[in-house]
Amino acid sequence: MEYQNILFSVEDGIGMLTINRPKALNALNAATVAEMKDCVEKVAVNSDIKVLVITGSGDKSFVAGADIKEMATKNPAEGRAWGIFGQNVFTEIEKLPQPVIAAINGFALGGGCELSCACDFRYASENAKFGQPEVGLGITPGFGGTQRLTRVVGRGYAKELIYTGGMIDAQEAHRIGLVNKVVPQAELMDVVMKVAKKIAKNAPVAVQMSKAAINNGVNCDVVTGISYEAEVFGLCFATADQKEGMGAFVEKRKPAFTGK
Structure with a gap:
């Protein structure tokens, strides 16, 4: 598959998957999720890849959610199918044999927050923002947010984030355990690559x-x-x-x- 919405590269045993729709703040449309699925399935069987890093292109957004314009006209059956498709891809990420690190360089909202929770752990830049704003759109989180976010931060914080639909900054995300570390944006990828290489050196x-x-x-x-x-x-x-x-x-x- 030729990718139009993601970038993928491998260097020194580290795979780098970048959501590449900066004009849409890297929002997830069906084509992007399909490309992610193809990429993740190839990573799963590539023994040369020791660690996978997932990030977003640009300096504003990791993934700002699912593509609302694409979702707006779906009927119940289509909505359910879209949710299951996204859930399945994120579960494939979660079940990858290799460790997966989320390098969160901006907005991680809705599907972006859900994607980050499917990764093994998360490093964030100081400008990162997190949230599950779905209830403000008349829907629930649909790509695993009600389940994975709860397992990451606990029931109380997950319910507060989901019920209010609000956003929290990187420092608050660190305080509640949603991210492992917060660093200046200019240092994010260097710090993530350093820990990825440390992991890759082990058996x-x-x-x-x-x-x-x-x-x-x-x-x-x-x-x-x-x-x-x-x-x-x-x-x-x-x-x-x-x-x-x-x-x-x-x-x-x-x-x-x-x-x-």
């Missing part, structure tokens, strides 16, 4: 199994979760990276992981 299978254990565990009781953890912990001992990592530690050298 890829171990990182991916850790992600799977966390994601599976948050949706079950702790006993079931630690049972799953024991399984992936044991599987790591079947990898060449485990032998290399522990061997390098004993020999007091840096490991050279291969992802096998």
Whole structure:
């Protein structure tokens, strides 16, 4: 697929997916979500990509929401189908084997906030704004916002954001746990790339199994979760990276992981 609405590149094991509709503040229309789906599915099977970063083009917006003009005339069946389509793509992002970092460089509203919550964690620029304004448009969040935002920040903050339809700034987002770090906009990508490279230097299978254990565990009781953890912990001992990592530690050298 030739992309018209996103940009994608890979460098040093880091994939960069950029929503590229700056004139529309990177709003998500159907074509953009379809391109994201294609890109994410290719990332999932590319072992050369150790980490994926998702951001928006320009200096104003990460993703300002879904394309309202495109949604305005939908009937109930079409609205439901659009919601399911977006949810499925965001779930594919959430379930990617590789860690996914959201680099939030401006507005993260509606579908943009929902997209950020599908990522493993979020870094934001000082000018970033977050919100779920859907109730002001007569709809609910439809791309997973009622579920993922709640899991990220807790019921109280999620309900307040969704019920009021208001916006919060980056510092408040940091205070409630929606973002991990806030940095000046000019430094955002450098800071994100630094942490992405730090992740990429570790054993890829171990990182991916850790992600799977966390994601599976948050949706079950702790006993079931630690049972799953024991399984992936044991599987790591079947990898060449485990032998290399522990061997390098004993020999007091840096490991050279291969992802096998």
